[in-house]
Amino acid sequence: MLGAGILTGFAALGEGLVAWAGWPLPGPVVGMALLWAALGLRVVRLHWLLEAADGLLGVLGLLxxxxxxxxxxxxxxxxxxxxxxxxxxxxxxxxxxxxxxxxxxxxxxxxxxx
Incomplete structure (x- = not known):
């Protein structure tokens, strides 16, 4: 649940930032860039996300x-x-x-x- 919450939170953060700033970018892409930065700065640990990411990759074809x-x-x-x-x-x-x-x-x- 922690990983799913973190992934969803960063997607929502990206959506909010794009809406607030008026950028012509998809919000989830901005959220992904923010997550990448957080992983690089070690604010978010990769092992927190692994289970949720594996679950999402398992159903990727349905998307x-x-x-x-x-x-x-x-x-x-x-x-x-x-x-x-x-x-x-x-x-x-x-x-x-x-x-x-x-x-x-x-x-x-x-x-x-x-």
Whole structure:
């Protein structure tokens, strides 16, 4: 119970800090960073968290069920997925190509024409 309370407390602390400061970050991520700092400073001991962390890791697969159901629910969009994927890949290739051309023009080998 101690480990679960500590993990929940740091998640809540991160949520509260993000809400108070107005940061555009997920609260649990800030809470995890605070927990990491507390572990590094030895304010929190790792053995306090081990049992609760092992229990959470045991059911980690269940946490992905809602996301999977959401993806499957929208698979009926059909051809729209293909079009979006095409736009995504084309944008990626165009951006990478432009970045490559700009980098090649800005970085010239020593002793080359310039």
């Amino acid at each position: 992905f069920v809602p996301a999977t159901v959401g993806v499957i629910q929208f698979l009926s969009a059909g051809a729209a997925w293909g079009a979006w994927l095409l736009v995504l890949v084309a944008g990626l290739l165009a951006g990478a190509g432009v970045a490559g051309v700009v980098a090649a023009r800005l970085v010239r080998p020593e002793g080359g024409p310039g």
